[in-house]
Amino acid sequence: MLERAPALAELRSLLGDAYDTWQELYDYISDHYIMDILWDEGGKYGHYECKFRKSGRTLCTLYVKDNELTCLLIFGKKEREQFAAIKASFPSELQAVYDNSKTYHDGKWMYIGLQDSRLLDYITKMLTIKKKPNRNMAMCGYCCDLCKALTRNIKRQDERQQLSLLWEKYYDLQIPPEKIVCDGCRSKKRSAKRVDDNCPVRKCVLELGLNSCGDCADYPCEIFAEREGLSSADAKQKLGSSYNNQEYEDYLLAYDNRSRLDRYKARQARS
Ligand code: SF4
Ligand code: SF4
Incomplete structure (x- = not known):
């Protein structure tokens, strides 16, 4: 291997x-x-x-x-x-x-x-x-099961220390590791914990009764842009020589919602 x-x-x-x-x-x-x-x-x-x-x-x-x-x-x-x-x-x-x-x-x-x-x-x-497809992207196109902030991923292996450092490096976010815990965008638990409790995209998708921004005729809109993540090309451009492809793949791929939704839209248009 x-x-x-x-x-x-x-x-x-x-x-x-x-x-x-x-x-x-x-x-x-x-x-x-x-x-x-x-x-x-x-x-x-x-x-x-x-x-x-x-x-x-x-x-x-x-x-x-x-x-x-x-x-x-x-x-x-x-x-x-x-x-x-x-x-x-x-x-x-x-x-x-x-x-x-x-x-x-x-x-x-x-x-x-x-x-x-x-x-x-x-x-x-x-x-x-x-096998029937079993991955459901978040409402904004993030991928919760890939995210190291997801509760079940933390239980499996707690990598929040590194995630916190990389959120700061790539997104200028300062969230201490102990505050990073999330039950995921689609959790139905009443007491669900979410890192981004006031996500405007999630609110909009729920109000419009859609599954995700991928099903919206207005995609990509200004609200979506508030939570648009970095593709590897964006990250490379932003960080220059300090970009590291392995850390991007391991910790940040979950948030490349633009590429994921663009692919979804392209497949929908073809079918
Ligand atoms: S932080 Fe965002 S991408 Fe990560 S599990 Fe929570 S809702 Fe999903
Ligand atoms: S209006 Fe924007 S945020 Fe709302 S569902 Fe459509 S693309 Fe997503």
Whole structure:
């Protein structure tokens, strides 16, 4: 197992024209599923392997090859039954992959080669057969389950000391670690604790009866701008040489609501 993901520049150079397809599929999975992302050498299947896994169950594995990405999906008996019922609505090349893939004791192993994004919408349908999406973004587009302020994340591993330092470094916020505790944007507990108790975006989304700003025709508005987080590019620009990609990925990715909502909007527009 690799400790860290390969650098984006390396992935871009290996995948070549298939890089955008990789990014789109990776973002789709990250936006919709709470998963551990495990990187390893790709062995005979490619340069790298990227596995999306949680509680001992693998959603799918992506292999980085030269100018190509391969998605490995394994369908068990129930999933094969579900797929068989809708198989005719899939493109012939995916039907052929399905028909020609071997079935072992643990399921049918389908290696799907992707050089462009033509098949992506079908791959996401196949992922949904494997597992229903289980990540729900906050009303403003933050991602509470990634946030180190979330109560259950604190219980698992208390990293508030570092989070407090990084909120100051990236957002000029001064909140002492002991004051950082949050039950999440969507907590229904009466006594729910929230770091941002007076969030104007949450108030607006609730008043409009929406799920998130992603469903609002006025997005991105001035109220949203009050809670707009930093993308990695914004953070790099703001911090210059003191930007650190690893600390951004580990502690600050949760607040990149603009990129997350823009992707959501783009997918909605396509569907
Ligand atoms: S601080 Fe914001 S992003 Fe973090 S858990 Fe609370 S509501 Fe969610
Ligand atoms: S008006 Fe602005 S803050 Fe309110 S839901 Fe729409 S985008 Fe979000």
